[in-house]
Amino acid sequence: MKLTNTCRTALTVSKRIHKPSLATTTRNLSSSDKSKHHVPTSFATQCATLYHPSPKANRGLAPPIYFGSTFTLDDADHGARLHDKKEAAFTDEDGFVYSRWGSPTNEACARQIAALEGVREHGGTMLFGSGMSGITSALMSVLKAGDHAVFPYTVYGGTHEFLKEFAVHWGVEIDFIDGAGKQGPEAYRAAFRDNTKVVYCETPANPTCRITDLRGVGRVVDESFGKRENNPNRPWVMVDGTFATPYHQRSLDIPGVDVSIHSCTKYLGGHSDILAGSVSSNSPEFCHGLAKVQKLITAPLNPMDSYLLMRGIRTLDVRMQRHGENALKVAQMLEDHPLVDKTFYPGLPSHPDNTGDDQCLVADAFRSGRDYAEDVSTMPQTYGGMIAFIVKGEGDVALERAKRVCEGLRVVNLAVSLGSVESLVEHPASMTHAMIPREDRLAGGLDDGLIRISVGIERASDLVEDLKSSLDRVMESEVQERVA
Numbered sequence: 001m002k003l004t005n006t007c008r009t010a011l012t013v014s015k016r017i018h019k020p021s022l023a024t025t026t027r028n029l030s031s032s033d034k035s036k037h038h039v040p041t042s043f044a045t046q047c048a049t050l051y052h053p054s055p056k057a058n059r060g061l062a063p064p065i066y067f068g069s070t071f072t073l074d075d076a077d078h079g080a081r082l083h084d085k086k087e088a089a090f091t092d093e094d095g096f097v098y099s100r101w102g103s104p105t106n107e108a109c110a111r112q113i114a115a116l117e118g119v120r121e122h123g124g125t126m127l128f129g130s131g132m133s134g135i136t137s138a139l140m141s142v143l144k145a146g147d148h149a150v151f152p153y154t155v156y157g158g159t160h161e162f163l164k165e166f167a168v169h170w171g172v173e174i175d176f177i178d179g180a181g182k183q184g185p186e187a188y189r190a191a192f193r194d195n196t197k198v199v200y201c202e203t204p205a206n207p208t209c210r211i212t213d214l215r216g217v218g219r220v221v222d223e224s225f226g227k228r229e230n231n232p233n234r235p236w237v238m239v240d241g242t243f244a245t246p247y248h249q250r251s252l253d254i255p256g257v258d259v260s261i262h263s264c265t266k267y268l269g270g271h272s273d274i275l276a277g278s279v280s281s282n283s284p285e286f287c288h289g290l291a292k293v294q295k296l297i298t299a300p301l302n303p304m305d306s307y308l309l310m311r312g313i314r315t316l317d318v319r320m321q322r323h324g325e326n327a328l329k330v331a332q333m334l335e336d337h338p339l340v341d342k343t344f345y346p347g348l349p350s351h352p353d354n355t356g357d358d359q360c361l362v363a364d365a366f367r368s369g370r371d372y373a374e375d376v377s378t379m380p381q382t383y384g385g386m387i388a389f390i391v392k393g394e395g396d397v398a399l400e401r402a403k404r405v406c407e408g409l410r411v412v413n414l415a416v417s418l419g420s421v422e423s424l425v426e427h428p429a430s431m432t433h434a435m436i437p438r439e440d441r442l443a444g445g446l447d448d449g450l451i452r453i454s455v456g457i458e459r460a461s462d463l464v465e466d467l468k469s470s471l472d473r474v475m476e477s478e479v480q481e482r483v484a
Contacts, residue, residue, distance in 0.1 A: 002053065012415050057162040065307045066104040071096045087291035088284070089124020090116075105303040109310045113268070113278050116246040116313070117260055120255055123282035126290055127301035127309070131263025132158045134277030136166075137298045138259055141289035142197055142236050145171030150191045152179035152212070153444030154205040157433040160440075176440065177214065180205060181353055182361065183357035185216030190237075192224050198200040203241040203249075203365065207388045207428050207452035208445045209344045210362040211353040216241060218256020228258070228283070236286065242266050242419070244388050247320040248366045252282055255461055258287060266419030267385075270312040317369050319421065319457060324368070324382025326463060333464045334389045339401070339450070339471045341392045347383035385456070386418060391449040391471075398449025401474060402427050406451060408470035411462050418454035423463055425453050 040046050058064070073079045082097035089110065093101055096298070099106075106127055114125035128134040135158070143149060151163065153176050163174050177187040179201060188199060199221055203212035218237060225234040238259040240253040245267045251260040262268060264276035281287055294300060301309070331345035346354060346362045354362040368382050369375075391401045407415050412423040416432055426432060429448050431442055455463060 016371040053082075063105065063108050063307070063310065065303050067303050068103070069099045073097070073256075086185070087288050087295055089126050089287040089291060099303075100299060101291075102300060103303060103306075105306045106300045109301070109306040109313075110278070112310055112313055113246075113262075113264075116250075116278040116316075118246075119252045119280050120282045122284045123252075123280065124287045124411065125278055126282075126287070126294060127264070127306060128277040128294065129299055129301055129305075130275040130280070131261075131265055131277035133298050134261055134263070134279045135159055135240065136162055137290060138238060138261060138279045139167065139246060139292045139423075140196065140297065141286065141293045143167065143170075146173075146195060147197040148173040148175070148193045148195045149187055149200060150175050150177060150196060151200045152177060152180060152184075152205065153440060154180070154208055154210065154446070155200065155202050155444075156206050156242075157428075157435055159200075159202075159240070160433075161435050176443075178443070179212050179217070180208070180210035180445075182213055182216070182359070184213050185220045188217055188223060189220040190220075192221075194396055196235045197206075197233075198223075199237045200234045200240075200465060201238070202242075204243040204346065204384065204386065205444075206243060206433075207386070207450065209243070209346055209351070209384075209386055209388055210367050210445065211346065212239075213361055214251060214254045215364070218254055221289065222256050228257075232285075243364060243384055245316065245320060247316060247369045248384060250367070252280060258283055260462075263416060264309055266420075267320065267323075268313055268316060268456045269309050270316065270420055272417065272420040272422065274308050276301050276305055276309050320385075321371065321380065321382055322457040323385030323455055325380070326457065326460040327385045327387055330455055330462045330463055330467060331387050333468055334387065337452050337468065337471050339391055339405075339475050340389050342390045344388040345383065356403055385454055387455060389451055389453075390447050391451065391474075393449055395448055398447065399429060402449045402451050403430060404468050404474050408473055410469075411454065411458065411466035418452070421457050422475070423456035423458060425451060427451055 040049050078094065079097065079345060081094055090107060096102055096104065110125040110127050111297060119125055128137060148171060151174060168174060168286055175191045177191050179187055199217065201212045201217055203214065205209065221235060221237055221240050225231055228234045236258045237256055238261060239257055240261045241249050241251050242263045243264065251257045258281055262278045265274060269276055279290055289393045314406060327345065328347045331343055331348055334340050335343040335350065345351060346366060348354065351362060354360060362383065366383050368379060370379050391405060393401050406427050407426050409425055412425045415424045416426050418424055428446050428450055429441065433446055
């Protein structure tokens with residue numbers, strides 16, 4: 001077939017426009033592959049090509065946010081090595097392969113939390129999309145059909161729901177006990193079986209603020225099953241320390257404790273703008289199993305929320321001090337109010353675990369950010385920002401009173417969650433623990449009239465006045481109703 005002059009002209013123009021470039025200039029993919037890729041000259045390839053800044057861009061003070069879902073490889077062998085590696089909390093010098101298996105921003109934040117938790121060289125921290133995702137991942141990594149686990153009655157409502165709605169149907173046997181106070185360790189011991197694989201603690205408890213004797217729990221597990229180095233089948237002791245944060249409680253420093261869990265949505269994030277959870281351990285075996293669950297079932301915390309969590313953690317120390325200072329003033333007012341039957345705050349002498357002796361669980365649980373013995377003279381003792389109190393009355397009377405107190409607040413926000421800069425209030429019986437059967441809820445000390453407050457960092461006098469005014473108005477309205 002002969003070409004017309006018009007066709008020849010079109011082909012010549014096409015070759016001139018789309019002729020592959022042999023230029024030696026390269027696009028900057030990374031410091032290791034500058035000579036690998038040519039600068040694209042076609043429009044479509046220019047659109048689809050990723051351009052990177054100068055290598056010195058990594059000198060920015062704040063860590064960058066890596067949104068990439070996949071990562072370039074040096075060669076096929078590099079990819080083979082990455083896919084052949086055993087799952088772990090942190091990557092090594094080979095870097096990353098796929099964000100479901102870990103990513104730079106996520107790992108940077110995880111390493112920051114690992115530092116706060118006191119994680120040792122071969123341990124690690126992994127971040128999840130919520131506290132519940134972290135909790136369920138930790139449990140799924142070690143429990144299977146036929147295993148047994150022990151939990152406190154006061155365990156977080158979402159954890160309780162997972163156990164009842166999923167774990168028991170997978171063939172996992174569950175016992176609930178009263179694990180609070182000095183008698184708690186023996187209550188755990190009494191529930192142990194030959195097939196016990198998880199001993200789970202939550203301290204301070206949500207929402208009663210009762211303290212678990214973690215040293216005692218670690219001791220009775222060691223006495224019953226031996227230390228892990230001598231018995232690989234020893235139960236995993238897990239601690240949800242969300243209320244305390246590492247500012248007060250470093251669970252992994254306590255002998256016998258294997259796993260530390262936090263809902264980072266709360267104090268570590270601190271601003272009510274992310275969902276996140278962390279799980280830390282010094283056991284490479286546990287971290288491997290956890291990473292396997294995260295890779296195949298759950299998912300790592302996304303890069304944007306990892307960055308926001310890092311930013312929140314940078315003010316954790318100063319926020320926790322202010323939370324504690326404000327909470328003590330609020331708790332003191334509540335304890336003296338005529339409509340309040342009981343107030344649970346670890347900083348009050350009336351708290352059942354604040355015994356004032358050498359074995360005082362409260363003193364052991366709240367380190368207040370102190371690193372050295374001499375810090376006691378310069379850093380104030382605080383007891384966290386969580387308060388629970390019970391309004392007077394029984395059954396439905398207490399239930400309705402508590403709801404009216406919560407609904408009458410004008411500074412404190414009626415909302416679930418906790419640990420943020422703004423104060424939050426909730427009524428567990430009708431909100432966070434509504435899914436727990438009433439008899440189980442009462443057994444764990446969650447009365448119908450119990451109210452939980454997460455004290456923020458507002459002006460303390462504003463919070464005290466708001467709560468007092470709401471309590472006063474409920475009392476006054478009840479007097480008027482009786483008169484009418």
